[in-house]
Amino acid sequence: MRFQRPKGTADILPGESEKWAYVENIARDLFNNYQYQEIRTPLFENFEVFSRSSGETSDVVTKEMYDFHDKGDRHISLRPEGTAGVVRAYVENKMYGPEYQRPVKLFYMGSMFRYERPQSGRLREFHQIGVEAFGSDEPEVDVEVIAMAMDLLQQFGLTDLRLTINTLGDQETRDDYRQALIDYLEPHFEELSDDSKLRLHKNPLRVLDSKDPQDKVFVKDAPSILDFLSENSQKHFDRVRLLLDTLNIDYEVDATMVRGLDYYNHTIFEIMTQAKTLGDGYTTICAGGRYNGLVKELGGPEVSGVGFGLGVERLLLLLEAQGVDMPSLNTLTAYIVGIGEETSPATMKMVQSLRQQDISAERDYLNRKPKAQFKSANKNNAQFTITIGESEMQNQTANVKSMVTGEEVSVPQSEIMVNFKQVVTDYFNI
Structure with missing residues (x-):
C-alpha cells in the first residue's frame, strides 16, 4: 500500500529545509539581541487552555480546533496558536515569581494545527515564530515588540512594509464600545450572516472581523472604538504613537482592525507587505498585540503580556515573491x-x-x-x-x-x- 501525507500538511525536503533554517537562525540571533529566550511547549494541551484563552465564539474554537478525547477520556487539543500554551507554561512554572526578572521575555518556534481549507501559505499543519513579554503594563514594551517585528522582517529581506495599529482599550472602553456596537447592529440583525448573529451579543467586536461581504456593508459605518476610549486607554495609545514617532517607525491607525482571539486589549498591530504573486495589494505577514487578562484567565495573577506571531510558510512565499536571495547553509568545503x-x-x-x-x-x-x-x-x-x-x-x-x-x-x-x-x-x- 502506498501512503500519502495527510491533507493540509507538507514535507519540507532538502533544498527547502535550508531556507527554514536560515529564517530560524536570523530570528534566534535577533531575539537574542533583544534579550528574548526560547521556550518550548507541548504540541497538545488540555482543550480548556485554548477555549478559555481564544474565546468560545472565535473561529479557532468553533470551527478550526483539532480536538479529541484521549484514552484517559481527557479532552485534548493540538495547539492552534502559540500564545496560550506559553501563558499556561508561564503560570504553571510560576515565572511571575521574584526569581524571574521582569519583563519575562520569551520566544517560540514550532508547528500549529487548524482544521481549515488548505491553500497557498495556509496549511492544516503550519509553523509559527512568535514572542511574548510578561509583567509590564508600560506602552514602551508594546513599542519594543513592534520595533522588533519590523526589524525582524527587514532582516529577512522583506521590503515595502506597512505597519497598521489600533487600540482595543481597557475593560471600561470595551464595555462602552460593546454596547454601542450592539445598539448599532441590532436593527440589522436579520441581515447579518449566521456567524455574526451568534456573535452579536456574545462578542460583537468579532462582527467587525467578519469576512462576509454582507456584514462588511454594516461594519463600514459602525461606530469607531477610538471615540469610546477611557482616559487610561487614550493615554496608553498616545504614548505608543509618540514612541513610534520617536523611533521613526511609520504607521497607520485603522480603527476597524480587531483580533480574532478574545484575549487582546490596548495595542494591536499588523505588518503587511506587497507581493503580486500572492494577489493584489498588501498581505499581512505578522500580527500581535497586548493581552492584559490572559494570564489571570489561565490561573495566574494579574500579569500583563504583549507579543506577536508570524507564519513561516507565508513568510517564505513572500520572500520568494519579492526575489529575496537566501544563502545556502549546506555548503561543501x-x-x-x-x-x-x-x-x-x-x-x-x-x-x-x-x-x-x-x-x-x-x-x-x-x-x-x-x-x-x-x-x-x-x-x-x-x-x-x-x-x-x-x-x-x-x-x-x-x-x-x-x-x-x-x-x-x-x-x-x-x-x-x-x-x-x-x-x-x-x-x-x-
Missing part, C-alpha cells in the same frame, strides 16, 4: 577523492579529520571511479577537492585543488589533518 580501493581507509581518515576541524567535508560511498567522484564534487559545489591515489599513499601527500581557480598543489596529509584552514591560507592565499 572539501570533497575527498580516492583513486583505488586501497585508498579508502586514508580517505575515510581524511574526511573525518576535516569534520572534526569543523569543516564541511564529503567522500564517495558508492565505490565509483575518480571521474564520477569529481562530478559529485562539482555537483555539490565543493570549494576544494583533495585527491589521494597510489603515489600520494606512498608519499603521504594529497593533491589539493581549488575548484574556483583551478590551482593545484601537493600537500602533506599530516598538514591537512592538523589544520586545513591554514593549508588554504598558506598555499592558496585565501
Whole structure:
C-alpha cells in the first residue's frame, strides 16, 4: 500500500529545509539581541487552555480546533496558536515569581494545527515564530515588540512594509464600545450572516472581523472604538504613537482592525507587505498585540503580556515573491577523492579529520571511479577537492585543488589533518 501525507500538511525536503533554517537562525540571533529566550511547549494541551484563552465564539474554537478525547477520556487539543500554551507554561512554572526578572521575555518556534481549507501559505499543519513579554503594563514594551517585528522582517529581506495599529482599550472602553456596537447592529440583525448573529451579543467586536461581504456593508459605518476610549486607554495609545514617532517607525491607525482571539486589549498591530504573486495589494505577514487578562484567565495573577506571531510558510512565499536571495547553509568545503580501493581507509581518515576541524567535508560511498567522484564534487559545489591515489599513499601527500581557480598543489596529509584552514591560507592565499 502506498501512503500519502495527510491533507493540509507538507514535507519540507532538502533544498527547502535550508531556507527554514536560515529564517530560524536570523530570528534566534535577533531575539537574542533583544534579550528574548526560547521556550518550548507541548504540541497538545488540555482543550480548556485554548477555549478559555481564544474565546468560545472565535473561529479557532468553533470551527478550526483539532480536538479529541484521549484514552484517559481527557479532552485534548493540538495547539492552534502559540500564545496560550506559553501563558499556561508561564503560570504553571510560576515565572511571575521574584526569581524571574521582569519583563519575562520569551520566544517560540514550532508547528500549529487548524482544521481549515488548505491553500497557498495556509496549511492544516503550519509553523509559527512568535514572542511574548510578561509583567509590564508600560506602552514602551508594546513599542519594543513592534520595533522588533519590523526589524525582524527587514532582516529577512522583506521590503515595502506597512505597519497598521489600533487600540482595543481597557475593560471600561470595551464595555462602552460593546454596547454601542450592539445598539448599532441590532436593527440589522436579520441581515447579518449566521456567524455574526451568534456573535452579536456574545462578542460583537468579532462582527467587525467578519469576512462576509454582507456584514462588511454594516461594519463600514459602525461606530469607531477610538471615540469610546477611557482616559487610561487614550493615554496608553498616545504614548505608543509618540514612541513610534520617536523611533521613526511609520504607521497607520485603522480603527476597524480587531483580533480574532478574545484575549487582546490596548495595542494591536499588523505588518503587511506587497507581493503580486500572492494577489493584489498588501498581505499581512505578522500580527500581535497586548493581552492584559490572559494570564489571570489561565490561573495566574494579574500579569500583563504583549507579543506577536508570524507564519513561516507565508513568510517564505513572500520572500520568494519579492526575489529575496537566501544563502545556502549546506555548503561543501572539501570533497575527498580516492583513486583505488586501497585508498579508502586514508580517505575515510581524511574526511573525518576535516569534520572534526569543523569543516564541511564529503567522500564517495558508492565505490565509483575518480571521474564520477569529481562530478559529485562539482555537483555539490565543493570549494576544494583533495585527491589521494597510489603515489600520494606512498608519499603521504594529497593533491589539493581549488575548484574556483583551478590551482593545484601537493600537500602533506599530516598538514591537512592538523589544520586545513591554514593549508588554504598558506598555499592558496585565501
